[in-house]
Amino acid sequence: MSIEKNQQSLEKMRMVVQKAKEAQLIYQSFSQEAVDAIVKSAADAAFAKALELGVMAVEETGMGVAEHKKIKNEVGSKAVYESIKDEKTVGIIKEDRVNKVVEVADPFGVIAGIIPTTNPTSTAIFKALISLKTRNALVVSPHRRAVNCTIAALRICLEAAVKAGAPEGIIGWIEKTSLAATEELMMHRDVQLILATGGGGLVRAAYSSGKPAYGVGPGNVPVYIHRSAKVAKTVKMIVDSKTFDNGTICATEQAIVVDRNIKEMTIRELKNNGAYFLNEEEKRKMEKLISPTPGKLNPEIVGQSAVKIASLAGISVPRDTRLLIVEETKIGKDIPFSIEKLSPIFPLYTANSYEEAKDLCLRILNLGGRGHSLSLHTNEDNVAKEFAQTMPVSRILVNTLSSIGAVGGTTALMPSLTLGCGSYGGNITSDNITARHLLNVKKMAYGIKEISIPKQSLSSNQTLNSQNENGQQIDEIVKSVVEKIDPKQEIDPKIIAELVSEVIKKYQMNV
Structure with a gap:
């Protein structure tokens, strides 16, 4: 890619992220009912185009079987929707009345999605649905060999979502993809999370971006x-x-x-x-x-x-x-x-x-x-x-x-097109990634236990200093009393007793 085209790709990516950020700030105020209607609309639209998208994917990438791509698109749309449709993702999502702990869902913000050439349409649909369900925005970097079919899948989801009330720009993509644009997307200051499904190089780049990231590993599966x-x-x-x-x-x-x-x-x-x-x-x-x-x-x-x-x-x-x-x-x-x-x-x-x-x-x-x-x-x-x-x-x-x-x-x-490999494969989770992984969950906890906090005991240094100070005060008290006694007179035992009593009282008051 020429320097000029590369710059155009970068500028376009920045514009898409900015639009996604603005849309997400609006979308995060939507109710659960509104969100659910949007997700259903996008899922239904993608499911209806499952075969068409499968044919597009095979024609563009030269990989796979159209009828099989159709099944994957159906899993990415209908099966994923059915698995998340009843999940609470807005506001209070759980309340433990016994232990007085309340869980509150909050979106991440703008999510960067990396899409593989092997499953370009099904993965795009899947990531769009779980992002919409959690009130996040999604910006996708398609694989260079699957740009058109990936964007077609995303456009179907976006148009259906907007028709159901979602803000424009809640799903975006890089039309002229480049490695530089993809890398900058993952490091963009307004991107809060990366969903990386693809080759090892891109997954490693996602993990080294400094952002939270869900990645996958290779699947050399023995049977x-x-x-x-x-x-x-x-x-x-x-x-x-x-x-x-x-x-x-x-x-x-x-x-x-x-x-x-x-x-x-x-x-x-x-x-x-x-x-x-x-x-x-x-x-x-x-x-x-x-x-x-x-x-x-x-x-x-x-x-x-x-x-x-x-x-x-x-x-x-x-x-x-x-x-x-x-x-x-x-x-x-x-x-x-x-x-x-x-x-x-x-x-x-x-x-x-x-x-x-x-x-x-x-x-x-x-x-x-x-x-x-x-x-x-x-x-x-x-x-x-x-x-x-x-x-x-x-x-x-x-x-x-x-x-x-x-x-x-x-x-x-859990129906998913992004399969975590856990610490065995260098991933943060071993789960099948789904909507719940795209939420910040805040916990509000009420006090339910009484506890008595003991007073702080004096340290050895504090004790020593206190003793020195009290000793100095006693010396001063004794000196002031003795000065009042006439040296020419015989010391009366009563006077000595009163002196001792006065010193003890003042000492006790200072301890």
Whole structure:
């Protein structure tokens, strides 16, 4: 981008933020009823355009499947709306009458939203809805390869929100996106929070901006097929999940770990569901395509079909191929099949024991998926619970499609297109991000306990000083009394007694 265009992008971003700030100051005075009507209007409008936006996203980015994008847009609109519609986000949101604690919701202000190229419309809708629900303004930086479809999704939400009474500018975006504009947006003095969904570089930039930020981590998700699993049903779910939108959801399974005693059955079912197993020569070709530089994923394969990826590698496969699979034994940055691939490509690892299966899953996560998700298929509840307690992930998806289950599509998890990875993945939360994460919650607490505060005791220095002062006062008293006695006269015992009594009284008064 030229210097002139870059400057134009920066100026436009500043104008959008200023307008968003002004709109948010108006919007923060809206009632819960008014806010809820606005959110419903935006959600309904986005849901109605789910397929249209899905088609736009595929055409612009060249990634994924339009019909699958439609489902993601429906999750980002209707499912998200249903999950937050009854939440209180305005004024007093909770009152504990017994303990006399009142919680009051307050918006952050202006939120900066970073949108990924893999889920450009669904993530935009999702962030718009949770921002509107919490009386925040949202300013979005679209991915450079998904500008038009992202803005289209945001515009649909904005127009519907304004029609329902929201102030103009409550949702904004950078039309001519640039790295400089995105970085300055995150550091802008009027931005109070960053919602960063995207590549590792942008997430790190968000965390280093000095602003509060919700980010995500990579999802190198292992899927373990335990010997107790129903293999045919399990394999169908895994294939459907892995091929959903050509693997662009970060919670999609990335590596299969299978117990040896059900391996052959699993391979047979994988082939029955459209998997193509690469031979050694084809494996070498595919490795070069997946990761031309060790540890780095080739972006050209992200979100592409198995047939197209095979063609890019110079491999001929049947036209109905859904997955490309190799048997693998190694894990590492220099092992292309073991990294996160965001495409319908699988390594298949064989576990000779339950302990080895756990070790393989842990090594895959440690390579680049800590904190995100793990998929597990088993009919033994104790196995699921052990994995839940021992694996360093925020979500364990059991007997379901990991890709859709993690975002709340097939599970009771909170519907979300931004999945926190906790401290395992360098994030502040392990939650599925939703409206409640965009609120400042003030707490008003009444006194309910009586407490007696003891008087402060004198320190040793204070005691010593006090004793010295009292000693000086006593000397002065004795001196003044003695001076009154005539040295020529014999000292009367009564006089001595009166003298002692007077000194004691004055001493006691000074203690």
